[in-house]
Amino acid sequence: MTRNKLTPGVFLKHVVLMFMSLSALFPIYFMVITSFKTKEEYVYNKFNLPHSFSFESYSQVFSGGNFIKWFANSMLLTFSSVIVVAAIASLAAYAFARLRFRNKDILLNFIIALMVVPPVVMVIPLFNFLVDMGLINTMYGVVIIYVGLLLPFSIFLLTSFFKSIPTSIIEAAYLDGCSTLQILFRIIIPLSMPAFVTLTIVNVLWAWNELMIAVIFLQDDSLKTLMVGLTAFQSRYNLNIPVTMAGLLITTMTVLVLYIFGQRYFIKGMTAGSVKG
Amino acid sequence: MARVVLRNVVKNFGDVRIVKNVNLEIEDKEFLVLVGPSGCGKSTTLRMVAGLEDLTSGEIIIGDRIVNDVHPKDRGIAMVFQNYALYPHMDVYENMAFGLKLAKMPKAEIDKRINEVAETLGITELLKRKPKELSGGQRQRVAVGRAIVREPDVLLMDEPLSNLDAKLRVQMRTELIKLHNRLKNTIIYVTHDQTEAMTMGTRIVVMKDGVIQQVAAPQEIYDKPVNVFVAGFIGSPTMNFINCRVISDDGKITLDAGSFRLPAPAERFTLLEKHINKEVLMGIRPENIHVGENAAQTYGDSRVEALVEVVEQLGSEVLLYLKADRYSLTVRAQAGTRAATEESIPVFINMNKIHIFETETETALF
Ligand SMILES: Nc1ncnc2c1ncn2[C@@H]1O[C@H](COP(=O)(O)OP(=O)(O)OP(=O)(O)O)[C@@H](O)[C@H]1O
Ligand SMILES: [Mg+2]
Numbered sequence: 001m002t003r004n005k006l007t008p009g010v011f012l013k014h015v016v017l018m019f020m021s022l023s024a025l026f027p028i029y030f031m032v033i034t035s036f037k038t039k040e041e042y043v044y045n046k047f048n049l050p051h052s053f054s055f056e057s058y059s060q061v062f063s064g065g066n067f068i069k070w071f072a073n074s075m076l077l078t079f080s081s082v083i084v085v086a087a088i089a090s091l092a093a094y095a096f097a098r099l100r101f102r103n104k105d106i107l108l109n110f111i112i113a114l115m116v117v118p119p120v121v122m123v124i125p126l127f128n129f130l131v132d133m134g135l136i137n138t139m140y141g142v143v144i145i146y147v148g149l150l151l152p153f154s155i156f157l158l159t160s161f162f163k164s165i166p167t168s169i170i171e172a173a174y175l176d177g178c179s180t181l182q183i184l185f186r187i188i189i190p191l192s193m194p195a196f197v198t199l200t201i202v203n204v205l206w207a208w209n210e211l212m213i214a215v216i217f218l219q220d221d222s223l224k225t226l227m228v229g230l231t232a233f234q235s236r237y238n239l240n241i242p243v244t245m246a247g248l249l250i251t252t253m254t255v256l257v258l259y260i261f262g263q264r265y266f267i268k269g270m271t272a273g274s275v276k277g
Numbered sequence: 278m279a280r281v282v283l284r285n286v287v288k289n290f291g292d293v294r295i296v297k298n299v300n301l302e303i304e305d306k307e308f309l310v311l312v313g314p315s316g317c318g319k320s321t322t323l324r325m326v327a328g329l330e331d332l333t334s335g336e337i338i339i340g341d342r343i344v345n346d347v348h349p350k351d352r353g354i355a356m357v358f359q360n361y362a363l364y365p366h367m368d369v370y371e372n373m374a375f376g377l378k379l380a381k382m383p384k385a386e387i388d389k390r391i392n393e394v395a396e397t398l399g400i401t402e403l404l405k406r407k408p409k410e411l412s413g414g415q416r417q418r419v420a421v422g423r424a425i426v427r428e429p430d431v432l433l434m435d436e437p438l439s440n441l442d443a444k445l446r447v448q449m450r451t452e453l454i455k456l457h458n459r460l461k462n463t464i465i466y467v468t469h470d471q472t473e474a475m476t477m478g479t480r481i482v483v484m485k486d487g488v489i490q491q492v493a494a495p496q497e498i499y500d501k502p503v504n505v506f507v508a509g510f511i512g513s514p515t516m517n518f519i520n521c522r523v524i525s526d527d528g529k530i531t532l533d534a535g536s537f538r539l540p541a542p543a544e545r546f547t548l549l550e551k552h553i554n555k556e557v558l559m560g561i562r563p564e565n566i567h568v569g570e571n572a573a574q575t576y577g578d579s580r581v582e583a584l585v586e587v588v589e590q591l592g593s594e595v596l597l598y599l600k601a602d603r604y605s606l607t608v609r610a611q612a613g614t615r616a617a618t619e620e621s622i623p624v625f626i627n628m629n630k631i632h633i634f635e636t637e638t639e640t641a642l643f
Contacts, residue, residue, distance in 0.1 A: 168359075169365075173375075175328070175350065190366045
C-alpha cells in the first residue's frame with residue numbers, strides 16, 4: 001500500500017466523503033439514541049446520548065398489540081409477494097433466457113419497459129379492478145399488485161443472469177437426462193443463488209417499505225402494515241418522538257438483519273471454474 | 278457397443294446449409310477423428326449425433342436404431358465438451374453421479390462405478406472437490422470421467438484437449454488412446470488439430486465447408502490425399518505445391534515449372550499422358566525434398582536451385598524455408614544440416630513421392 005499524499009484535492013475529497021457519510025448516518029444515530037430516551041428527557045436533550053437509557057418507549061411500542069399485528073401483516077405481505085414473484089420470475093426468465101419461441105425479444109422488451117411506469121398512475125385503475133374482483137381491503141389484492149409491480153425488474157434481472165450460465169452446462173445436463181424443469185431446478189436455480197439473494201433483498205426492501213398502495217388498499221385497521229401503522233403512530237403520539245423512533249428502529253432492524261444475512265451471497269464467482277479456467 | 282451410421286445428413290441454420298449430405302459409417306470400437314478447419318461443421322455434425330441439434334434431413338443410426346427421434350439420454354452416448362461443462366455447484370463425485378442418479382441407478386452401483394472410473398483416471402483424491410478447485414488438466418479428466426462413468430456405447434468428444442497447454446495436451450492424447458484401448462467403445466472425436474487427428478484416430482474424416490473430403494486411416498490420408506485441400510491440411514509442415522505444365526519429350530514426361538524442369542517418374546507416365554500440355558499442381562512433402570551430397574547422387578536429375586530464407590533448428594531436425602522461383606518450399610532436413618540465410622543452395626526432389634492434382638477440380642491424379 002502506498003499512502004496518498006495529502007494534497008488539497010485529496011483533502012477536499014475526504015472532507016466531502018466524510019460529510020456525506022455523516023449525513024447518511026445521522027438519522028440512524030438520531031433514531032437509536034432517541035428510542036432509548038424517555039419522553040421527558042427528549043424535551044431537553046435532543047441530540048446527545050441518553051442519560052437514563054430507558055426501554056420505556058419499546059414497551060410502549062409493544063403494548064396494546066397493534067404494533068405486533070402490523071408487524072405480522074408486513075411480514076405476511078412482504079414474504080408472500082416476494083416468494084410468488086421469485087416463483088413466477090424464475091419460470092419466465094428461464095423461458096426468456098433458454099427457450100425458443102416467437103416474438104420472444106419483443107415480449108421481453110415490453111416487460112422491461114413496464115418498469116418505468118410509476119405505480120401512482122395505476123392506482124385508480126387498480127382500485128376499480130380490485131373492487132370488481134371483490135379483493136379490496138384484502139391481503140390477496142395487495143399481494144397481486146405487489147407481484148405485478150415487482151415482476152418486470154425481477155424477470156429482467158433473472159433473465160440476464162440465466163443467460164450468463166454457459167450453454168454447454170445446460171446441454172451437459174440435458175444429455176445426462178434432465179427434463180426441462182429439472183434443468184431449471186437442479187442446474188439453473190442452484191447456480192443463480194447470488195441473483196436470487198440480490199433479488200430477494202431488493203424486493204423485500206421495496207415491499208417492506210411500500211406505503212402508498214398499502215395505505216390505499218388496506219384501510220381496515222386489522223390489515224394495516226407496519227409502514228402505514230407507523231405513519232399513524234406519528235400522528236397519534238404526536239408528541240412522543242421516542243416511541244415513534246423505537247418503532248422505526250425495529251422496522252429498520254428487521255430488513256437490516258435480512259440484508260446482513262444475505263450479504264455473503266453477494267459474493268460472486270459461483271460459476272467460476274465450471275468451464276475453462 | 279455400437280456402430281454409428283450417418284446417412285445423407287443435412288443441417289441448415291436458417292437458410293445456410295452447414296452440413297451438406299454427410300454419409301459416414303463408423304465401425305464398432307472405432308476411434309474416428311473428425312478434422313477440418315474452423316467453421317466447417319464438425320461440431321454441428323457431432324451435436325447431431327448427440328441429439329443436441331435436430332437434423333434438417335437424413336438419418337442417424339446408432340447400433341441398429343434410427344435415433345433421429347430418440348432422446349439423447351436413450352441414445353447410449355456421452356459427450357465431453359470443449360470447455361468441460363462441469364456442474365460448478367457439485368463436487369466431482371456428484372458431477373459423475375448426476376446422470377446415473379437421474380437414470381435411477383442404485384446407490385451402491387453408482388458408488389462402485391465412480392470409484393472404478395476415478396481409479397482409472399487417477400482422480401480418486403479429487404472426488405470431494407468442486408470444479409473451481411481443480412486445475413485445467415484435472416477438470417479435463419473429470420469431464421472424461423463423467424462421460425465414461427455412464428458406460429456409453431459411443432463417446433463423443435468435441436475438441437476436449439484444446440484448452441490445455443501444449444505439454445499436457447500431448448500427455449492427455451496418449452492417455453485417451455490408452456483409455457480407448459481399455460474401454461473399447463466407439464469414439465467420435467472432433468478436432469481442428471491435424472496432429473491430434475493423425476496420432477489418435479484409427480480413421481480420419483477430413484471435412485471442409487460441410488462436405489466430407491476423405492475418410493481413411495491416418496497413413497493413407499497422409500500418403501494418398503484425394504485432393505489439394507486434404508493434402509494441404511494433413512501434415513506439418515504442410516505439403517509444398519508447385520504449378521507445372523506436363524510436357525512430353527522424347528518418350529519421357531517432364532514437369533515444367535518455368536525456371537526449372539523435373540522428370541516425372543516412369544511408372545506415372547500413363548496417368549500423366551492424358552494431361553500433356555496441361556497445367557497441373559504438383560505436391561511434395563517437406564521430408565521428400567533433400568539437400569546435401571548424398572541427395573545429389575540419388576536425386577541428381579531433379580535438382581532445384583533455391584534461396585534460403587529461414588532456418589529453424591529443431592534439434593532432432595532442421596526446417597529450411599526456401600524460395601525457388603515464385604514458389605515457397607519447406608524442406609525437412611537431417612539434424613546438423615547447415616545452411617545460411619540468403620544463400621542459394623541446390624535441393625533435390627524425390628520424384629517418386631510427388632502428388633499430382635488436376636488444376637480445375639483440385640482432385641488427385643496420384
Ligand atoms: N446455432 C447456430 N445458428 C446459426 N449458425 C450456426 C449455429 N451453430 C453453428 N453455426 C454455424 O455453422 C458453422 C459450423 O459451425 P461448427 O460449430 O459446426 O464449426 P466447427 O467445425 O466445429 O468449427 P470450430 O473448429 O471453430 O469449432 C459455422 O459457420 C457457424 O457459424
Ligand atoms: Mg467446433
